[in-house]
Amino acid sequence: MFWEEIDDKILLHTPSGFNFSNNLQYLSRSTNECLFHIQDNKIRKAIPLGTCNLLIEISEYKDQILAINFINDTCPDGKNRNEEIVAYIIEWFDLNADLQEFYKLASTDPILSQAAQKFEGLRIMGIPDLFEAMTWGILGQQINLTYAYTLKRRLVETYGHSIHFEGHDYWLFPTPDTIANLTVHDLSGLKMTVKKCEYLIDVANLIHKGLLTKEMLLAENDVKRAEKILTQIRGIGPWTANYVLMRCLRFPSAFPIDDVGLHNAIKQVTGSPTKPTRNEIMQLAQHWTGWEAYATFYLWRLLY
Known part of the structure; x- marks a missing residue:
């Protein structure tokens, strides 16, 4: 992932198709979130870094480029510090994942196609810790x-x-x-x-x-x-x-198959009066092999 330092900020070049707005909308789903603050299409978050804590602000600098600004900065400068911050953001936004194969399978899948089209550019927002x-x-x-x-x-x-x-x-x-x-x-x-x-x-x-x-x-x-x-x-x-x-671990085939939200999302997509059984979900998920985590996440997004 390419990044550079310009005018006291870090510019992080994101993968093709990444949509910062769709990810911010997901992060904004609860007004009771306490670990970051979103305002004016910018997100501020405190991040522990060794023996000190940094407050950073992430915004969209240009299409496919994120700007990372340091706020109230008390940590010593240095390339290693910036590398750690970039690594954290890459992991948080799952920027190393290549989603082309997921979108390809989702485009023809009757359960996933709606969510994949509606939220294209969304990543599984992670929890690095x-x-x-x-x-x-x-x-x-x-x-x-x-x-x-x-x-x-x-x-x-x-x-x-x-x-x-x-x-x-x-x-x-x-x-x-x-x-x-x-x-x-x-x-x-x-x-x-x-x-x-x-x-x-x-x-x-x-x-x-x-x-x-x-x-x-x-x-x-x-x-x-x-x-x-x-x-x-x-x-x-x-x-x-x-x-x-x-x-957290970013296993793309992780699959919380018994999740109530997943069941409700499938029920909504199919228009069924009842939630799917576990066996029915296993049948549907045969087409999601290797992408079960993203399939689940995108279906969750239909609900919240």
């Missing part, structure tokens, strides 16, 4: 999306850190070591279930102790083997595991 991704998966278990955002905000604003700039707090997600040192009683004020508190602390401990890492999961180079590692963790079932594998 493993602990954040697993936490979001745990928080979202068996509750609606609105309440999941409320729980995330409570967790972040209670145990995270923020950069205050121009009257706005830009929050950073709590670190695993912070959560690992808590008890269920400490988390009880957040109003999540006792089980979710336990799962969250367990995952934080695994990551804090180095017993679970992105590198470990990526080294499997196989979505089913990586899923097995995750589902051996208490509180991590197939849905949560596949959510993490698609949003």
Whole structure:
């Protein structure tokens, strides 16, 4: 991915077909998001970088080029710093993925064609941090999306850190070591279930102790083997595991097949009075092989 430094900003050249507006619209789906701020077609986000935290602003500089500006900059300058920021944004926006094959199969697929055409240029907006991704998966278990955002905000604003700039707090997600040192009683004020508190602390401990890492999961180079590692963790079932594998580990064949939103989206597209069965979804997904994650993400987008 080509990038350059011009006038104290980084210009990142995105792949052909990337649509910044479609991605911002997806990121704007909740008014209760606490980890970034979108205004005037620009997104601001605090990013941890080594021993310091950076506040960056991303906007569209020209067609297919993103401008990255540093705001309230307190980190030392240097090419390594900029390389880390660019790498984070590439991962966040999944810019290394070549979607030509996905769009080709989606164009003739009766389930995917509508979403693929409507949201062309949308990427799976990722969650680069493993602990954040697993936490979001745990928080979202068996509750609606609105309440999941409320729980995330409570967790972040209670145990995270923020950069205050121009009257706005830009929050950073709590670190695993912070959560690992808590008890269920400490988390009880957040109003999540006792089980979710336990799962969250367990995952934080695994990551804090180095017993679970992105590198470990990526080294499997196989979505089913990586899923097995995750589902051996208490509180991590197939849905949560596949959510993490698609949003954080970027396995294109990750497939949260039991997701309620996926079922509702297929029901909407087909006009069926009932949700599809698991076997029916497996039949439909035979045509999505290798792109199940993107198929799911685009169908979710029809709903939210």
